Amino acid sequence: MDTVTLLYILFVFSVGLTFGSFxxxxxxxxxxxxxxxxxxxxxxKCETKLKFLDLWPVLSWACNKGKCRHxxxxxxxxxxxxxLVTAAMFVALYLYYGLTLQSTLLAMxxxxxxIMIVVDLEHYIIPDQLHYVLLPLGLGYHATIxxxxxxxxxxxxxxSGIGLSLHYGYRYLxxxxxxxxxxxxxxAVAGVWLGLKxxxxxxxxxxxxxxxxxxxxxILKKGPVFPFGPALAVALFxxxxxxxxxxxxxxxxxxxx
Ligand SMILES: [Zn+2]
Numbered sequence: 117m118d119t120v121t122l123l124y125i126l127f128v129f130s131v132g133l134t135f136g137s138f139x140x141x142x143x144x145x146x147x148x149x150x151x152x153x154x155x156x157x158x159x160x161k162c163e164t165k166l167k168f169l170d171l172w173p174v175l176s177w178a179c180n181k182g183k184c185r186h187x188x189x190x191x192x193x194x195x196x197x198x199x200l201v202t203a204a205m206f207v208a209l210y211l212y213y214g215l216t217l218q219s220t221l222l223a224m225x226x227x228x229x230x231i232m233i234v235v236d237l238e239h240y241i242i243p244d245q246l247h248y249v250l251l252p253l254g255l256g257y258h259a260t261i262x263x264x265x266x267x268x269x270x271x272x273x274x275x276s277g278i279g280l281s282l283h284y285g286y287r288y289l290x291x292x293x294x295x296x297x298x299x300x301x302x303x304a305v306a307g308v309w310l311g312l313k314x315x316x317x318x319x320x321x322x323x324x325x326x327x328x329x330x331x332x333x334x335i336l337k338k339g340p341v342f343p344f345g346p347a348l349a350v351a352l353f354x355x356x357x358x359x360x361x362x363x364x365x366x367x368x369x370x371x372x373x
Contacts (some may be wrong), residue, residue, distance in 0.1 A: 124215065125207055132206030133173035135227050136199030143198075143234035162187035162342075170350050173199040194234075202230055209357075212298070221257045222357060225309070229349040236345030242298035254308040267311040274315055275307025276300075299344055303323045306352045314355040317365040321351035 119279035142152045144160070157166040164186040170176050174196040182191055205226045213219035228246050236242055258268050286294030310318055325347035333342035355362055 125210065127201045128206050128210040128215075132203030132223075133199050135206070135223070136202030136230075137171070137173045139227060139230045139234065140195045140198050140201055142231045143238075143332075146231065146245060147239045147241065149165040149234055159184045159186060159189065161189035173203075194346065198230065198234060202227065205289065212357075217260050218257070221253055222258060224253055225250070225257070225356065226353060229353055233346045233349050236343040240296075240341065240343050242296075242302055242345050244301070247301050250305045250372065251308060257309065258311070263311055267313075268308055271307040271309075271315060273307070274302040274312060275318075278315070278319065279303030290332060295344065299348065302345070303346055309352060309356050313366070314359075314362040317362040318351050318355045320365065321354060322347050325350055 138152075141157060145152050145155075157171065158164060159166065159170075161184060166185075170185055172179075176185075177191060177193075177196040180191070182193060183189065184191060203248065206223050209219045209222050209226070222232075232242055232246050238255050255268070258265075279295065279302075282295045282303075283293075283297060283300045286292075306318065307315065322344075326344055329344070329347050330342045333339065
């Protein structure tokens with residue numbers, strides 16, 4: 117690997133860490149209904165306004181040994197972990213797609229999905245604001261890669277129909293909520309991102325990841341209801357970024373023969 121590529125990776129990693137910080141900030145403030153752009157960051161325990169030295173992704177946490185610099189309250193390892201996961205995905209996207217508009221839009225998709233994962237794991241909701249961001253991002257993505265508009269429309273209609281059927285069907289049969297309405301709205305937006313063909317693989321992988329989350333929830337004794345958002349988010353990202361995987365899904369019969 118040459119020095120220029122290495123410098124680019126370092127640059128993309130740093131940008132990823134910064135966006136990772138934004139993920140932690142947005143996932144903390146969105147469920148509280150707080151503004152995510154204007155209000156300065158504060159320690160949630162002692163309310164001290166965070167200064168230059170507190171705002172370095174991962175480094176501030178490591179240097180302060182996972183504690184607030186002012187009141188010594190513990191700061192969860194989930195924050196630097198979120199920053200690192202976001203940065204690692206930025207680098208993976210750069211290595212696969214280069215520094216392009218397509219990779220930038222996919223990185224923004226990942227940021228929105230990371231916020232969705234963190235919020236749903238903690239609060240069991242998918243904030244509406246994420247749908248308002250994901251929808252135009254998805255349309256922009258398809259304009260960039262020249263997807264036929266009818267494919268995007270068909271994806272949207274089919275995914276919305278499936279989401280609504282699951283929501284009302286489960287309620288009708290079991291007299292309780294199975295798929296929340298936040299999940300239904302996410303289905304619609306996911307349909308825009310996916311187009312028509314990857315929708316069935318998306319449902320398949322969502323189901324598999326959902327079962328894994330449900331089992332983990334049971335093992336960790338976190339209650340009978342588990343968040344389905346993380347499974348949906350990971351399945352969507354996989355199906356959007358790995359057309360190979362969705363093709364494999366549709367051609368699996370040939371491999372078995
Ligand atoms: Zn503090």
